[in-house]
Amino acid sequence: MPVILGIESSCDETSASVCVDGHILSNVIANQTVHEAFGGVVPELASRVHQQNIIPAVHKAIIDAKVSKKDINAVAFTRGPGLLGSLLVGTSFAKSFALGLNIPLIDVNHMQAHILAHFIDDPKPKFPFLCLTVSGGHTQIVKVNDYFDMELIGQTTDDAAGEAFDKAAKMLGLPYPGGPLIDKYAKLGNPKAYQFPEPQIPGLDFSFSGLKTAFLYFVRDKQKVNPSFLEEHMADVCASIQHRIVTVLINKVKKAVKETGIDQVAIAGGVSANSGLRDALLEAEKKWKWKVFIPKFEYCTDNAAMIAIAGYHKYLKGEFVGQEVSPLARWSV
């Protein structure tokens, strides 16, 4: 019954998780409650603050899982991709922890871990399957042949899907990050009220930059004619832009399904919380007989449970790294 400690610090979130025999027993993301035992407040962004978060987060993850430090068999950590300064904190911590307890060290690719989050709960996809990873920083379609055998078959050439949502929100005068607000308004509006162009990008790659500009001109032109256009039509505008971003994603996945002949489709990343995307996938499941996998939301955004589960599968294969390991800001899936 291997006990794995997972550490994530690739971007904003400091997170720690304990996985016992493939089951997640704790998944702590640094926030105010994590600091209660130690005092102090939780800072918001990036690397040096991971220093303040990491020990409280690990401490709480171990307590929540009701294990003791000496039960832990290996430490898995995010080696990349991400911000180098942020990755260094998690890497250094994991190395010292492993050295202190004399246990093996496991390096995990953050983008692979997002996909492996599908192996935390049932139902689990079977290999091979396709995964659409959509977040504020990424938009990828990955063909997953096995736990650690993955092929990047499509990616964004400019903005990520989550960023397209956030920037559209900004143009509508909504606060950052505005993606979730667009989703909220969209539920009340007509997705066919306004038409936006679908980017014509060959293959399975994505582009959202042209759509962003088209949306900017649309908002500006409408406001020229009617200064209170947005107040009057916010729900329809949000529903329409959300519909377009979602159809761009779904159409590429549809193309990937056709090209690969694989009809198991998983999603990962923070944008999987978007209700428009979820509905469209469930509709595709009915219409085109796909088998769709959507993980629990806490496993979609950046978290250490996915690092722990990825670490568990590497542990079973006996894939460890030595103390000389260093983080990688760039590391393809």
Next chain:
Amino acid sequence: MEDKKEFKIDNIEMLPEIANALLSFAGNNKVVIFNGDLGAGKTTFIKEICRALGVNEVVSSPTFSLVNQYDGEQSMIYHFDFYRLKNEMEAFDMGYEEYFFSGNYCFVEWPSKIPNLLPGQYTEVIIAEVDNGSRQFQFIQHKK
């Protein structure tokens, strides 16, 4: 050396030319900041400059990741986007000095978030949309 230059283009195919013009204008002032509204074409222009520097990989927006790095033919290139920073302290938190003073090219989107952290010498690019789709580019050398 000129301190200011201006171009106007009405066709995106002219962008490689402007990218080369910027590189020779910037010279050794390798920290280049980009000002312009959302949708003006900052990321698009930076993609073109990276291509001119021999980058073969995908140049995408670093809004979420804060900084992307690419391998150019001669050296590493750092591409920043400070759009989501709340204050300058957060730039310190990400270790911006390590990048800015590395001697490599640093292309910075949304520099208005870090007005006091720019180095003594830097190059500024201002991109503005003029009459329906055309773009005006201004290059400015700043020395303290």
